[in-house]
Amino acid sequence: MQKSYRALAGKYARRYMMGINIKQNEPKITRRSFLQWTSALGATAAVYGCGGGDGDGPEEYETPVVPQEEYVMDRELAEVMGTHPHNCGGRCPFKFYVRDYGTPQARVAKLTSAGDIPRENSLEADEDISFVQTRACVRGYAQIKRTYSPDRLKYPLIQTKERGDITGFKRVSWDEALNKVADMVSDVYSRYDSGELPYVPMVAGPPNGLHNIMMFAGMPFMGFAEGAGSALSQYLGPTILPTGAPSFENMLFATIGSVGLMPGLAGGNSVYNYKDSDFIIQWGADPAVKEPNKTFFLTKAKEAGVPIVTIDAQYTDTAAMLSTGFPQYGIPQFIQVRPQTDSAIAVAMAYIIYKNGWHDDTFIKENCYGFYPTQDVGNDSDGNPFPVVEPPTHPGYVMSKLDFSFQTQITPDQHPFADPNLAGQPVHVPKGMSFVEYLDGLGVEKADKLDISNKEDAVVTWASQLSGVDKTTIRNLADAFAHAGDVFLENGNNGGQKTNNGMHSVWMMISLAAMCGHTVKQGGNLGVNSTDTASNP
Template identity: 35%
Template structure:
């Protein structure tokens, strides 16, 4: 059973025409007719033959598109995959024009799953490394009994170290059993949304995301800022397409001419559909916009006085906050907070005025940094301020702008623009991080407990300092901060010289390619040599598996059944078993059960099948009361109906969508001040923000300003270009990179502007080297005007493939003494952009905030806007 509303394109245009462009969007009439049911599927008899079984299943990968697939199975073998959106022609106009439920049509990734299931390079049995980690020729097949014996021996050896250290010196990645044996090691930080989370948790309050995507249909003007939903969130594309069809102006801002810019951008009076600032400079453009809005008196002073703290000099407030101090547990309510002199936003804007000679000078300054004409910045500011409501749509992860060294301050500038104009808390306004599509979830019942044993929380270190932690025992924090955090959270005293020892990595279930996706490759190779043991569950010989001692073959989602929510939380889905587990592969949870049995831990399902567990969950599942107020007739389907359709959405009209920020009265926001913070006293008190606790433009480290000024890199070299690492259609992070049918269609290239290519004698298709202090890649050049000059794009998360013949002289601080050293490293021929990264955290990383927040990790990853160079020849340095 699916609860939905349908809106045809004809009905939509008819309604808009009758209402007039200036009025509010009249959803009530057009959406009055609600229907229950599911999209009718094509009969399998019409497609194949009567012996073929058609199974609906959710495509459970980390791409955020939440697609539904149909698997065609005969005699236990997967024959074909189609999208769950393939519907009969009759009546299809209504379904095609339905905003929700959006047809969860699969993409190239989904259609390639059959090739992935039956891939010849799939891991089929346990593999033991017999030489050194990283050497593919050293792996040999062993039995499951031997593999489990070896794994458990290493785990027990590591657990025994708890007596000496007070914790288990093993880093548990994903779903492992380490927490049931004592405090162990984990991480904080998020590769995707860390900077956004830090900004929103500290400025809006804990667990308040931006507006839901469907709320753009209530907007009068949309700026898609550094987001490419056509590659990452298809359901958002459908909604944004509807917004475009309704005539809502859309401007796309990105350093690359993306598919979203091509398809969704409409432009506005005086504004082109695509605006292209240089990477890492978006915040300068926003600062100039804020200044123009303030100087032209287009800001909403009454709103700012009521909702904001830290905008005006001398702002002071007696807090009526609804939360307690996350560290001390004391109430914030009743405390007086005053913005320090020089830290208010108006004082920052006044400083820009003085330094650059007034409003026009500030616009010129932003233009020189961003490469965007001053007139365009001015027009964008005026259009955004005068068109109410207006939405800054930057998606989950805010694309490239959020994943830069100054990414938190970019997000903070979004907050500033929305708050200055009164858009922060109104329908049709808001910012990214984009919230759930409608905000309501089925309350899924709990699964039977796997164990009654107590679970200990991990001792967390910064994910993006992982190599430094392995080498030295410390991340970005001072020794005093590290000791205080661990003592406060874990009740473990690390002593006067606090360090964390990492002796083993247990990369368990439900995780990504840890080695490949997070932080810099070359320092990681050195650091992982120090580890005693690496245990990995995997489906393919990924980079993480390659650098492991023992690899256990895991099942795909097609070989097991379970409930899961969509990646943006908008629906409940069923992953249905399509085929039985192949070869000697085991589901992640079954591998844990086998290990638990050998370790003497009472853990497991004790004979319950996947379906029995799911039935138990469904018995206590329910519809939230808040949703019943919107749709009193809503009811859950039977378990068998749910399994058959595999998708359930609790849907709302745009006028009823849940916008969390709107439920807080001014002065009662879940921040320390109770208001939207332009200056964060708590962030300042914690001392974790690398560039201060106030909303500002912060130049990106090793970004355009450094390059333009001729500043040398930390290693003493000069680079003239920047690189970005966009998401791509053919990969979900590192997944799918080894599928030939996708490799043939989507080559891994470095994308560059014709002007940059001509200066270097590079033609389209030439093999070139992309390099900086930290490493060197070798991959084909793709020359196109879609890329702005001075910037190259390297699609993220290709698998690291070290050359056997070509070496490069990298120069970085591998021993973490503050001085870079020369390192002879292999050239990466796989095109893994992480080879060019520096191990660095950004934002305001704080494990206390990560524990308190349900929206994601604290501390962001720096992957965009850093300096590099491109050459047709392998660079040599004297």
């Protein structure tokens, strides 16, 4: 039977006061007497804890950690599986405990991540990447706070003042808001129907399913037009077709344009390939913040001794926690570049690799188009003839890329090369447009502009001055990229590809990876964002 805490406290208090009285009659408190009393009090607390007792000695009592029916606070919490709406790539599963589930008063009381639930041999399993327990990060665990934030927009608002004046918003009913949208759609349609406008000024997804695929990548910002509106807009007349997604548009279309449809849309090789890599470059990628589902795999690669380097405009969490540097090649863990100058470094690396013969010539000739000219273009700046490769032949059709199926042929009026009469004819790289001609011309241009006789040094100096990265680091990067083994070049879908000409930046990374054949290596990548599903076939 549990005894009163008051009685136990009284016992200790009486003994303590007795000790003080005794000590007051002594000439002084000795070190020995002090240790005796403090040891006794400590031992008593250790043996009896804060439990009960009647002051007459130790006795059994119930531990407060044993579940007791009368202390259960809420038995009406429903367990509901779900996830969070953050578009981070993880989408970690949650178990939500909901009070008043199924009613308008429903409210999430607590949540746990699926990985919080213990399982047999969980410690051993956690060290294995073959079956990963997906655990949420701090951002995911803040879902309750985010959901019930007092600043969250819960009701439709209509602007009553000038655009941009936040004081002009007033709350309206859902019926009033929907009627307002319907009136606006009706107004623009009538202007199109009367001939005033050449098309309906709405951004809408096509009826081929592209908008459904793009929804996950951030397209819901388009609101009415990119949701139920897409189904309606195709019946109104010509509309504006979105070219991609604000999440990774440039990366998506650079990937489709250069290598075709890849797993995970714009994804390259899988994060499972990190462990097989000899060198990982996180270029403009910060998975520790943006895609925390990848951090476990990077951590395992780091534990396995795989060198990891981050190249970014800011010192990221990935650079701080996961990057190691590559001491063998004198490369630091973090290389800071000026915003939007990453391509200059990649071009300088490509120049070094090509001019030193470090590129994978066999892979390029068998798998790449546009690197070498397909017809005689004369000599390079050193007086040597440019290599020439056989051109591919035209298949007689062009496949549409808009529906991501590559199974729909487009018509000649949609594309000048979609002509069956062209079947079997050679498809030449236009003179002056091959990559080696570009690199050679770049060396001549920078040597003349910077008044540096050595063309390679001129290109590296140009890239260094533009990016702020020292020339030695650029040279070391090129050396490691060509000689370290399988290199996993990951160009994150962050700021670098969300800028003007961002698609060309991504295309440069893809070209750089292809130069050394890393595109199809077990521990390599094609120079874009990795995927957490199947690898590049």
